[in-house]
Amino acid sequence: DAKTTQPPSMDCAEGRAANLPCNHSTISGNEYVYWYRQIHSQGPQYIIHGLKNNETNEMASLIITEDRKSSTLILPHATLRDTAVYYCIVRVAGETSGSRLTFGEGTQLTVNP
């Protein structure tokens, strides 16, 4: 699986958009970008994933560059409850056995009042 690079920490003002970057310059053509977050003392939570098109759901938007070497997770109106560690993971998708997700260090996002 391709390696990802994320800033260790970011701050955001409540109500503003939070833009979390991720570099994955060695991504392969069949690898998806996944984002998870982990609020303190809870299990990680799936947010969104994409292959090459931008994706949006009720939680966030995912913007993937045309060359797919980087992506940005956007929380459009950050709240205090969005304070968490955000993980960007690159993974082959598909229904093969033995699937596994490898978590890096992630980005600690702190939303300030």
Add this chain to the structure above:
Amino acid sequence: DVKVTQSSRYLVKRTGEKVFLECVQDMDHENMFWYRQDPGLGLRLIYFSYDVKMKEKGDIPEGYSVSREKKERFSLILESASTNQTSMYLCASSFFQGRYTFGSGTRLTVV
């Protein structure tokens, strides 16, 4: 929503005890996983299973074993608990590869 339920939120065990951590999921997922999470080390995969009675070692299987007798249940076993196994243990399940649902975690303390 898929639910992954871990039997205990907090657990305190003595060194040398046999410890069972239970995990149950309610969405008929094939894949189930056990991770541990420690400060500064992130989430590390211990074991995973992609079918009933099937198991695969993850990155740190030493000192652990697993059991998957039924599709919905995946148990992590510490044969003889040691203090270095004090950690947060997280169970997850998935059908679609990459889209995991995690439980709330079990914080195990071995004294």
